[in-house]
Amino acid sequence: MIETFLMSFRLKNAYQTNGIIYSLKSIPVIKRLLPVSLYGSPGLKKFANLVSILWEIISMFLDKLLYLLILIFLLKDLMKSSSANSFMHIFFFLTIAGGFLNTQIFHPTKDKYYAIFLMRMSARDYTLSNYFYFLLKIVVEFLPFTLLFGLLSGVPIIICLMMPLFVVSIKLIFTAFALHSYVRTGHAKNENKLNPVALVGIAASLTAAYLPPFLGYAMNGAIFFALFVISAVMAVFSFLYVLKFREYRSICKELLTADSFAMNKKGMVARAVQKSLQTNIDIKATSSKSGYQYFNDLFVKRHSSLLTKSAKHITFISLAALAFSITACFLIHGAKPIINGMMLTFLPYFLFVMYFINRGKVITQAMFMNCDHSMLTYRFYRQPRAILLLFTERLKSILLINLMPALVIALGLPLLLWLTGGTDNAINYVLLFVSIIAMSVFFSVHNMVLYYLLQPYNIGLEIKNGTFSIVNSFTYFVCYFAIGKKVPTLIFGTLISVFCIVYIAVALILAYRLAPKTFKLR
Numbered sequence: 001m002i003e004t005f006l007m008s009f010r011l012k013n014a015y016q017t018n019g020i021i022y023s024l025k026s027i028p029v030i031k032r033l034l035p036v037s038l039y040g041s042p043g044l045k046k047f048a049n050l051v052s053i054l055w056e057i058i059s060m061f062l063d064k065l066l067y068l069l070i071l072i073f074l075l076k077d078l079m080k081s082s083s084a085n086s087f088m089h090i091f092f093f094l095t096i097a098g099g100f101l102n103t104q105i106f107h108p109t110k111d112k113y114y115a116i117f118l119m120r121m122s123a124r125d126y127t128l129s130n131y132f133y134f135l136l137k138i139v140v141e142f143l144p145f146t147l148l149f150g151l152l153s154g155v156p157i158i159i160c161l162m163m164p165l166f167v168v169s170i171k172l173i174f175t176a177f178a179l180h181s182y183v184r185t186g187h188a189k190n191e192n193k194l195n196p197v198a199l200v201g202i203a204a205s206l207t208a209a210y211l212p213p214f215l216g217y218a219m220n221g222a223i224f225f226a227l228f229v230i231s232a233v234m235a236v237f238s239f240l241y242v243l244k245f246r247e248y249r250s251i252c253k254e255l256l257t258a259d260s261f262a263m264n265k266k267g268m269v270a271r272a273v274q275k276s277l278q279t280n281i282d283i284k285a286t287s288s289k290s291g292y293q294y295f296n297d298l299f300v301k302r303h304s305s306l307l308t309k310s311a312k313h314i315t316f317i318s319l320a321a322l323a324f325s326i327t328a329c330f331l332i333h334g335a336k337p338i339i340n341g342m343m344l345t346f347l348p349y350f351l352f353v354m355y356f357i358n359r360g361k362v363i364t365q366a367m368f369m370n371c372d373h374s375m376l377t378y379r380f381y382r383q384p385r386a387i388l389l390l391f392t393e394r395l396k397s398i399l400l401i402n403l404m405p406a407l408v409i410a411l412g413l414p415l416l417l418w419l420t421g422g423t424d425n426a427i428n429y430v431l432l433f434v435s436i437i438a439m440s441v442f443f444s445v446h447n448m449v450l451y452y453l454l455q456p457y458n459i460g461l462e463i464k465n466g467t468f469s470i471v472n473s474f475t476y477f478v479c480y481f482a483i484g485k486k487v488p489t490l491i492f493g494t495l496i497s498v499f500c501i502v503y504i505a506v507a508l509i510l511a512y513r514l515a516p517k518t519f520k521l522r
Contacts, residue, residue: 004125007115064141073149080216084154089218091146092227093209095167099174100198100205104134105248106178106189108255116252123249131242135171139164159221166228169235176238179245188251292386296393299371307363307401314357314405322412329419340420343413344428347435347492348482350409354439355479357405360447363398368457376521384516391452391515398444406440431493438500446475449507452515 071094076086105127115121142164150160182188189195212218219227287297300307328335375381413432417423450456450472456465463469 002129004121004129007119007121060137060141061144064145068142068145068149073153075210076153076213079213079218081213081218082154085218085220086213087150087153087155088159088221088224089213090209091163092166092219092224093205095170097202097205097209098167099170100201103171103175103178104131105175106251106255112252113256116249117256123252124246127248127252128243131175135168138167138171142167156221159224162225162228166231169228169231172235172238172242173231176241179242182247182251188254292389293393296390296397299367300397303366303370306366307359307397308404310362311359311401311404315408318405318408318412322408322416325412325416326419329416336420339416343417343420343432344423344489345486347432347489347496348485348487350413350436351439351482351496352479353409354406354436355443355475358402358440358443358447360398360402360444363401364447364451365457367394367451368455373457373521376519382516382520387452387516387519388512391448391511395445395448398448399441402440402444403437406436410436410440425490428489428493431489431497435493435497438497442500442503445504445507449511452511452519455519455521
């Protein structure tokens, strides 16, 4: 079993290592320095292998740090029960919810498929060795942070030490029940597809985790200790059942089918997006335009429901929020100075808002899925003139769609500023309007230019361009960290407007020069 685990670990590392090398080769500047032969380079392999192992360790601890910090430690102070009791109570029921979500054995992944069906490893040895590694990881991941956050919350140290073992106990119990259910029904549950019972269990666990402490009722240390002892005893019998179970190959055969290569969450998301992009197409739509204007106009009209529906919903929500804010100004005492202050200092927050409501990414996905992945196989469609003409028409369409909610926000913010007492500097009114419009145009151009310069998608709508992922992640983090920053509207509005204008000009120049070379199938 140990030999099987080591082999499976090397296989997983090799899979991740090749993925890292592929991502590096997707970055324009670096890919010229890395020939294909480097896939067999011992030096680069060792480096990528080291990166893979380091990432495994970092992600291991980072997940649990964020989990305990955000879902328990920060929320416990909102509860009426004591910090220690709230921490233990929430941890207990979130662990129960985790039992429904992930037992590892019923989680289909590509490396399992490769190991068991392509490399003919023993399904039982592979499954059990990786499962025990999974349980060991839980203890190692949780222990530092249950001690840290538990002690800071006033939880007794003995309970802090028990918490990782409690998680392991729950995983074993749920796994044993799932295996027994397979024996009884002959059907293996896929953890990527939650059944109604699991959904009800998760909803009940989440409610039980947060509602009683919020009302002032939470388990104390004695109750947690008693429940831990009960779960530990059940876990011993569950461990023996898991160890003696013999039908792991049958379970893997059912879960790891060729059709389930939405076997990981990323694949499932890609399949879901792909399916949604191919529905609600109006094939009866017509256009009076000609040339590439006709081609684009026909596409937009046929996909009107997909392309504009969410933008219209966001517009109505923005109108409702504006109406609510205006009503609050007149009905709620003290609302005017608060809203006025927000209009003069909270403009950075709207950077994330405009990023979030922009439909550019969804629109470019629809363009690729329902048009470009087929049309790019034709030579005439890849000609510079065709690419640039269609780029121009598409950019106009995206701008119009995104300006629907942007105009409501851009007009609403100066109106709120005026209704709540105004400002001594009239430029603030102009900057509120201009900066929102500039942000909307910026994100529209940004998404469109990235699509044409990097074209990240394959036919399965998977992102196969490392640079695209890096730029998107960087954009998200910059917008996210702008939340809560208080900067005078005069300063931030001026800076963001100038930046957007300069960026848009540079991005469009790059697109017109480089898109004919970069817009292609992957």
